[in-house]
Amino acid sequence: MKSTLKIEGLRVEVAGKEVLKGFDLAMRSGEVHVIMGPNGSGKSTLAHALAGHPGYKVLDGSVTIDGVELLGLSPTERARHGLLLAMQQPLEVPGVRPIDLLVAAGVDPTNLRQRMRDEAERVELRPDVLERFVNVDLSGGERKRAEMVQFGILRPKFAILDEIDSGLDVDALGAVARRLAESTTEWDCGILAITHFRRLLQELTPTMIHVMSEGRVVATGGPELSEVLERDGYEPFRPVPS
């Protein structure tokens, strides 16, 4: 059965400033949606607010998966309803190993180490990284790939990938994009990828592209939209000052 993620009228404040000003988006399982926009347009705020980051205050709006409202729920409950945020800068958690995190998250421990190694191989991550503490002393690219290992094991209904392409070289980006694309058929995962680089789109074919500016979606279209962005940049998408 297909699931639906629906974001409606989402308004979010960071450090006293309203950054998301009524964000709307709806997507279904197995779809790939890409949010593009210049720096400061509110992309990362969207990602953090969805995952319940303590520094982001939701002022208004609704986020549901299959009709269940997530905004009043703890970060844990949101994750358990099928939402996963792969972070732009995954945090270091000293003393905690990835396998212990996953078991605590409720993953079946049977053969888990081997399943993690298989996932690591798919994104070209050295398996010894899995034995280190979560993200501690990892390079930027290793962290991104380590997040993808968690993604492959946790199998969320919807994954939000915040700048998953930054810090990755071309080969690694290809491997990560392939892994994401495969998830859309493997367990019908819905992918919401946030980026300001077009190169991710060369590897991961989007169902829809949403252009974001000043805290809301200003244009939505098919893959052809990225060609417009390539040619004209974000300038034509700036909202008309009111």
Added chain:
Amino acid sequence: MNNFADSASSFLHDRPDAAARQLAWAAFEAAGLPTTDDEVWRYAPLKELELGRFDVAVQPSNRPDSPFAAQLCERAGLVVRVVDGFCTSTGAPTDGVEVDIDESTGSLAGSTLLERYESDTFAILNTALAPATTLIRIADGVNVDKPIVVLNLSNSTSSFSRTQIQLGRGSSATVVEYFEGGADALVVPLSEYLIGDNAALQLITYQRLDQSAWHVARTTGFLRRDARLRQAVIGIGAHYNRSRNDAEMLDAGAENELRTTFLGSGRQVHDFRTHQLHIAPRTRSTLLSKGAVADESRSVYTGLIEIEKGAKRTDARQTNHNLLLSPAAHADSVPNLDIRENDVMCAHASSVGPLDELQRWYLESRGVSREDAERLMIQGFFYEMLANLPTELAELVERDVTSVLAAVNVVAP
């Protein structure tokens, strides 16, 4: 202190090296127990310490090993057993390793123990009352590949154990000093480590005494040229857990990495003290102290970095993080620097507070409950201490720590 003095007197009677012991005993009697007016003991609940109720053991008791001790032994290359301060087994013969029972009262630093520890009443008591020194010598150039386990078991009401570990030039070894038992007992261990030129000692002190024990421990590393001491001290048990861990970088290039951690629960007091003494140039010390206090427990960490004139290009770092797991728990942190040389690099940082909110959020965002996230992070303190251990040993200690943590209350402040 009738019982204690009487049993000490019967113990001292006829011991080898009786003169030196009598001298130490006289020094103890003259000084008496310290009080909290003494800066070094100001956080200790000394008023609750009634020495009179302890007996000095005249022979080791007999009790089977705990399941944990047995598992630890299975992973060891050599097991040295010390019961109530008496070395009862020096273990199987091992190439390049010599284990002796040494009746003298000399310090590895060259002086007598009494001279060396004259200002420390409990160390003086150890000098008088430890049955003997368990002396472990690793020969020059020998790399001992499997861990040496020193099982330190306390069954009687007081025990004074003394361990000296000597690493010859270019040798290396991993040693676990493990403490258990000690119900309603006074446990006063004293350890010294002399690490020769270019030698490397990896040391784990794991204290799992009964929650009613008084544990007053002291360790000192003496590091020669390019020697390395990597020491992890884990304190879980005891009513009062005093752990003083010193290192003296005597020759150029010596390096000390010390990690200490504790978990306080109930009404425990954890009192950690460190002293890194840099005497020679190009010496390094890195200290990481992390601990968590729950319920009504208290902790204090007092660390001194001392750099002598001439210890040029010394690099000394000290970090202390304390975690409060209950509004009624309390932690103090007292870092001190004493630097008499200009050409040095020195840094210290300390913090007291609740768990890192963002780290916790990261775990929660993966579907880990808040309670489990906090437990994982606290376990992490201990796991970090074990990061360099041989895997099967680390896993064993981790499982043990995890079982203790499962019983601790975490109350968000």
